[in-house]
Amino acid sequence: MKHSFRGGIHIREHKNTATCAVIPLKPPARVAIPLSQHIGIPCGPLVAVGDTVKKGQVIGRAEGGLVCPVHSSVSGKVSAIRTRRNIHGMAVTDIVIDNDGQDTWDESIHPLAASPNEATVEEILAATEAAGISGMGGASFPTHAKLRSAIGRVDTLLINCAECEPYITANHRLLLEDPHAVLGGTLLLARVLGLSCGCLVVEDNKPDAIALLRELCQQEYPALTVAVVRTKYPQGDERQLIRAVKGRELPPGKLPADVGCVVFNAETAASVFRAVAYGRPLCERIVTVDGDCVREPNNLLVPIGTPVSDLIAACGGLTEEPARMVSGGPMMGFAIWQEDEPVTKGTSALLLLSKKASAGYEGAHECIRCGRCVGVCPMRLLPNYIAAYTRAGDYENAAANGAMSCVECGSCAYICPAGIPIVQYVRAAKAVLRQKKS
Amino acid sequence: MMNKVKEVTVERNEGDPVATMPERLTVAASPHEKTRTHVPHLMRDVLIALLPACLFGILWFGPRAALLCGISVLTCILAELLYEKLLRRPVTVRDGSAAVTGLLLAMNLPYTMPIPMLLLADVFAIILVKQIFGGLGKNIVNPALAARVFLFMSFPGAMANFSARPDFGASYTDAVTSATTLTSLKEGLGGSFTITDLFFGTTPGCIGEVSALLLLVGGVYLLCRRVITWHIPVSYLGTVALLTFLIPRTGDRMESMLLELCAGGLLLGAFFMATDYVTSPVTRGGRLIYGVLCGAITVFIRYCGVYAEGVSFAILIGNLLVYYLDRFTRPTPFGKRRGKR
Numbered sequence: 001m002k003h004s005f006r007g008g009i010h011i012r013e014h015k016n017t018a019t020c021a022v023i024p025l026k027p028p029a030r031v032a033i034p035l036s037q038h039i040g041i042p043c044g045p046l047v048a049v050g051d052t053v054k055k056g057q058v059i060g061r062a063e064g065g066l067v068c069p070v071h072s073s074v075s076g077k078v079s080a081i082r083t084r085r086n087i088h089g090m091a092v093t094d095i096v097i098d099n100d101g102q103d104t105w106d107e108s109i110h111p112l113a114a115s116p117n118e119a120t121v122e123e124i125l126a127a128t129e130a131a132g133i134s135g136m137g138g139a140s141f142p143t144h145a146k147l148r149s150a151i152g153r154v155d156t157l158l159i160n161c162a163e164c165e166p167y168i169t170a171n172h173r174l175l176l177e178d179p180h181a182v183l184g185g186t187l188l189l190a191r192v193l194g195l196s197c198g199c200l201v202v203e204d205n206k207p208d209a210i211a212l213l214r215e216l217c218q219q220e221y222p223a224l225t226v227a228v229v230r231t232k233y234p235q236g237d238e239r240q241l242i243r244a245v246k247g248r249e250l251p252p253g254k255l256p257a258d259v260g261c262v263v264f265n266a267e268t269a270a271s272v273f274r275a276v277a278y279g280r281p282l283c284e285r286i287v288t289v290d291g292d293c294v295r296e297p298n299n300l301l302v303p304i305g306t307p308v309s310d311l312i313a314a315c316g317g318l319t320e321e322p323a324r325m326v327s328g329g330p331m332m333g334f335a336i337w338q339e340d341e342p343v344t345k346g347t348s349a350l351l352l353l354s355k356k357a358s359a360g361y362e363g364a365h366e367c368i369r370c371g372r373c374v375g376v377c378p379m380r381l382l383p384n385y386i387a388a389y390t391r392a393g394d395y396e397n398a399a400a401n402g403a404m405s406c407v408e409c410g411s412c413a414y415i416c417p418a419g420i421p422i423v424q425y426v427r428a429a430k431a432v433l434r435q436k437k438s
Numbered sequence: 439m440m441n442k443v444k445e446v447t448v449e450r451n452e453g454d455p456v457a458t459m460p461e462r463l464t465v466a467a468s469p470h471e472k473t474r475t476h477v478p479h480l481m482r483d484v485l486i487a488l489l490p491a492c493l494f495g496i497l498w499f500g501p502r503a504a505l506l507c508g509i510s511v512l513t514c515i516l517a518e519l520l521y522e523k524l525l526r527r528p529v530t531v532r533d534g535s536a537a538v539t540g541l542l543l544a545m546n547l548p549y550t551m552p553i554p555m556l557l558l559a560d561v562f563a564i565i566l567v568k569q570i571f572g573g574l575g576k577n578i579v580n581p582a583l584a585a586r587v588f589l590f591m592s593f594p595g596a597m598a599n600f601s602a603r604p605d606f607g608a609s610y611t612d613a614v615t616s617a618t619t620l621t622s623l624k625e626g627l628g629g630s631f632t633i634t635d636l637f638f639g640t641t642p643g644c645i646g647e648v649s650a651l652l653l654l655v656g657g658v659y660l661l662c663r664r665v666i667t668w669h670i671p672v673s674y675l676g677t678v679a680l681l682t683f684l685i686p687r688t689g690d691r692m693e694s695m696l697l698e699l700c701a702g703g704l705l706l707g708a709f710f711m712a713t714d715y716v717t718s719p720v721t722r723g724g725r726l727i728y729g730v731l732c733g734a735i736t737v738f739i740r741y742c743g744v745y746a747e748g749v750s751f752a753i754l755i756g757n758l759l760v761y762y763l764d765r766f767t768r769p770t771p772f773g774k775r776r777g778k779r
Binding site: 011166239243249250251252254309318321322323324325326330331332333334335336337339351353357358364365366367368369370371374375378379380381382384385401402405408410413414415416417418419421423424427 | 469472764
């Protein structure tokens with residue numbers, strides 16, 4: 001039986017790169033590694049301009065629980081430490097490193113003494129933290145912190161391989177090309193949590209990955225299972241994932257651990273495996289480069305900090321001028337405005353969309369109350385009323401219609417035939433309501 | 439995978455287009471991709487769905503029916519255009535809603551309707567019912583229906599004049615006005631036409647209301663194209679069917695039910711009027727209750743009111759309750775317990 005949830009939308013999938021094997025990117029001449037790539041306290045720099053750094057060397061660190069150290073993704077020389085605004089509009093500090101092309105690994109990089117099968121809970125947690133792993137699905141929550149907070153509180157471990165956003169195939173390719181890293185990582189995560197099983201959740205648009213995982217689970221990983229969910233956006237939202245697989249509904253403002261579940265992205269699990277098995281820090285990731293302006297859409301293995309212009313060049317350049325450049329999927333990704341915007345641990349895709357492919361219908365009509373937004377809202381809210389009340393400045397009624405419960409998946413704004421930017425209205429209402437509260 | 443280093447080199451043919459980064463990029467919040475079904479597409483689908491029943495009306499009643507439809511559509515578009523030009527508002531006739539109002543109104547009238555009255559009704563619908571409240575999306579009641587009731591109140595004679603075709607069915611007797619099924623049921627005479635007549639539309643009536651079959655075809659088209667959801671038509675027609683089956687006006691329960699379903703403006707109302715986006719609820723629960731309410735009021739007026747037909751009044755009353763229906767059927771948000779907000 002295929003699991004699903006109520007609401008949601010069927011979008012054109014655009015999974016053009018599903019058959020594109022991951023290709024390592026030609027080493028970039030220069031990387032700019034942001035010191036804040038995770039939710040939590042930003043790191044401070046451990047290197048100065050002129051220092052020589054090696055690949056995998058820790059270049060940024062901070063004290064505290066919600067922190068991920070930052071590693072150099074190339075070997076070379078620090079040429080600048082600069083501050084700029086990132087795609088979220090926040091000021092971040094980048095460490096700019098000129099690549100010497102040698103790929104000299106730092107001496108500290110070594111596998112654990114014990115094999116991954118014998119690593120203790122503390123060893124796994126320490127390796128995860130030292131490797132600087134944060135959620136690679138987009139939210140970038142430090143993985144070790146999530147693990148620590150979930151120990152003893154959960155009965156279900158889910159690995160999110162749904163990949164419900166259009167275009168992105170990074171997880172799909174990872175499952176096909178390196179399934180043992182994902183499955184091995186899942187076992188490690190399960191061991192930390194004291195669970196005897198784990199479940200990989202895949203959307204039914206990836207039959208090849210499902211077949212491969214099922215076979216491997218049967219033969220080599222009997223503790224793990226594969227759950228197939230219907231292809232529908234936003235199936236990969238952890239709330240909908242938990243609802244679809246376990247039938248539990250996560251109340252607004254709560255964490256998955258509050259309903260006994262914990263969810264990790266597939267590439268996060270693979271990174272945990274590499275950290276434990278090889279001592280490898282998180283300094284590269286798979287990025288899907290796609291969109292109707294790219295000559296040759298592809299999946300690339302990219303060092304963290306590589307400017308997006310290098311990715312475009314590696315995919316044959318542009319065929320037409322893009323109207324939007326997006327980091328992540330088209331539904332929840334962020335617009336990029338700098339060509340040298342670096343790839344971070346949370347960058348799953350780079351999309352170059354023409355005016356035709358991207359939205360261009362904002363504010364064309366008044367709301368005609370067609371109710372499509374209500375029908376698709378996976379959180380069962382009334383988006384049209386939230387937008388209308390926010391526009392009228394009536395934030396109390398916006399809240400009464402569920403503004404604060406909105407997960408900003410964008411289904412309502414996608415489906416709206418009047419082109420109303422509903423998500424923006426919701427964000428505005430949230431900002432005002434939060435301010436009023438504090 | 440991780441160890442096989444292979445450099446990417448892209449072969450570029452002579453003459454391949456090469457674009458550079460533009461000077462300006464759009465920086466907007468997500469989503470970055472949106473549906474390509476916009477308001478005009480939805481209105482176009484409604485017009486397409488109305489077409490079969492409308493064409494049948496024209497074939498059945500003759501060229502005057504076509505004239506009325508054409509005039510009504512044009513007058514509505516013109517009224518909206520002029521109003522918006524005069525008030526220097528953005529012109530919205532391209533969204534297609536004025537055309538829909540015009541066609542719906544014409545389909546709701548007998549083909550004998552004098553043209554000045556039609557013009558008056560069109561202007562009433564567009565200016566007084568729709569534009570004064572702020573245009574599409576802001577009107578409280580359905581413009582076409584309100585204009586129909588306006589004509590009904592002002593010119594009851596013209597609205598009941600279903601005459602002048604000598605070949606109306608076997609039971610046609612009256613030389614001036616032909617009794618419709620509903621008036622005949624009202625007078626306790628039983629159905630004046632057979633169910634087959636009503637189903638195919640070979641009866642007197644309003645231009646677009648006669649053919650039950652073609653209205654069903656249009657309704658199914660709207661459902662298949664997902665322009666409307668099933669909630670309102672099913673609950674509306676279901677309520678009427680249930681009530682007329684339980685309390686028949688003619689002898690046979692089944693016959694009574696089918697007569698009441700096929701006669702008058704019920705199918706046009708249930709598929710095309712009650713489902714009007716602007717004046718119907720947005721929640722699933724609200725739509726179901728709204729349909730039941732419209733059905734119950736329709737049957738009540740048909741059975742107990744002074745008028746033979748109650749669809750227009752029923753939907754207009756439903757329109758007025760839409761805000762409250764939405765409010766009281768607000769779904770419980772994901773993860774919250776019922777009753778707690």
